[in-house]
Amino acid sequence: MEITQETDYAVRCVLYLSSIGPEQTVRIEEIAAEMQIPRSFLAKILQKLTQADIVRSYRGVKGGFRLSRPPKEITLLQVVEAVEGPVAMNRCTREGSLCDFKKTCVVHPVWRRLRTIVETYMKDITFEKLKKERRQEAMAQNILTVRRKKT
Amino acid sequence: MEITQETDYAVRCVLYLSSIGPEQTVRIEEIAAEMQIPRSFLAKILQKLTQADIVRSYRGVKGGFRLSRPPKEITLLQVVEAVEGPVAMNRCTREGSLCDFKKTCVVHPVWRRLRTIVETYMKDITFEKLKKERRQEAMAQNILTVRRKKT
DNA sequence: ATAATACGAGACTAATTTTATCCTGTTTAG
DNA sequence: CTAAACAGGATAAAATTAGTCTCGTATTAT
Ligand code: SF4
Ligand code: SF4
Numbered sequence: 001m002e003i004t005q006e007t008d009y010a011v012r013c014v015l016y017l018s019s020i021g022p023e024q025t026v027r028i029e030e031i032a033a034e035m036q037i038p039r040s041f042l043a044k045i046l047q048k049l050t051q052a053d054i055v056r057s058y059r060g061v062k063g064g065f066r067l068s069r070p071p072k073e074i075t076l077l078q079v080v081e082a083v084e085g086p087v088a089m090n091r092c093t094r095e096g097s098l099c100d101f102k103k104t105c106v107v108h109p110v111w112r113r114l115r116t117i118v119e120t121y122m123k124d125i126t127f128e129k130l131k132k133e134r135r136q137e138a139m140a141q142n143i144l145t146v147r148r149k150k151t
Numbered sequence: 152m153e154i155t156q157e158t159d160y161a162v163r164c165v166l167y168l169s170s171i172g173p174e175q176t177v178r179i180e181e182i183a184a185e186m187q188i189p190r191s192f193l194a195k196i197l198q199k200l201t202q203a204d205i206v207r208s209y210r211g212v213k214g215g216f217r218l219s220r221p222p223k224e225i226t227l228l229q230v231v232e233a234v235e236g237p238v239a240m241n242r243c244t245r246e247g248s249l250c251d252f253k254k255t256c257v258v259h260p261v262w263r264r265l266r267t268i269v270e271t272y273m274k275d276i277t278f279e280k281l282k283k284e285r286r287q288e289a290m291a292q293n294i295l296t297v298r299r300k301k302t
Numbered sequence: 303a304t305a306a307t308a309c310g311a312g313a314c315t316a317a318t319t320t321t322a323t324c325c326t327g328t329t330t331a332g
Numbered sequence: 333c334t335a336a337a338c339a340g341g342a343t344a345a346a347a348t349t350a351g352t353c354t355c356g357t358a359t360t361a362t
Binding site for chain 1: 306307308309310311
């Protein structure tokens, strides 16, 4: 029971976008390099994130991506669901018709409850929270200043 | 993020075994039919459950399976882990070396925490609990008496 | 205008995992 | 000794995951 590599990439990507200014954009190329994500795969992931209205894309010269709202309003759950669909925990909480036992099954409510627990936890993790921790770490290591020079 | 079909089969299987007497054994055939699990696939699953010391197998005529300890001492987590390995939630909580960022990553602790949450929940669900609910339902519908006749 | 840049969409592919099946061998009750 | 029942390994189809590539469209600087 694990998220996919794709989902982890997506989280890294949104985390990176959380660290830039709200007026800036960054190219796929930059995110891919900084977050160690295969470039063309990331392009696909960003399409999903765009369609889920988590990021917004800008085409052409000077184009790129930015978050479509402040990091505070983007949760881990939203990102996970955008790339891999509902966190159902078991098929029957996603599509009940898949199992004949559903009506009488005593395990079904267990999975439903677990689903709620996981969703609740992930809903509480915003990228604002993550960003803050990240900035603190970066400052402790002077990573941010290094990156500014390079840009 | 879902358990596999195999895992669901395993849970059904252990649930069924929880309902029989501690001295009885049941054949793969019976479990497969009652719990709607492909026979040969179930055989494989039971091997894993045997190796994890959740069930015990008996060969030869009159052979079959039974739980290797009372349902009270078997948790959902044990069964899940027996068939699909650790519930890591993300690769990095299973094998840290898989990610270069691990040391500084602010998301990593989030997955670790979620893992703990899920494990804690599943550890609390014993098959004794499930069995009790199941018996109540069965009695309400007279399923148990029907099954006894058939045997 | 138009060339260069950057994302969008869809087809395609490779690798891995999931979901099984089957065969041969071993154990055991009667 | 033999029929019943599980053990273990090989094999295979289907689904999912992970990733690439090409061509199209939008944007902007010149
Ligand atoms: S057996 Fe119960 S838990 Fe399993 S899929 Fe069916 S309803 Fe869900
Ligand atoms: S980026 Fe962070 S969360 Fe993702 S795999 Fe690496 S350590 Fe884990």
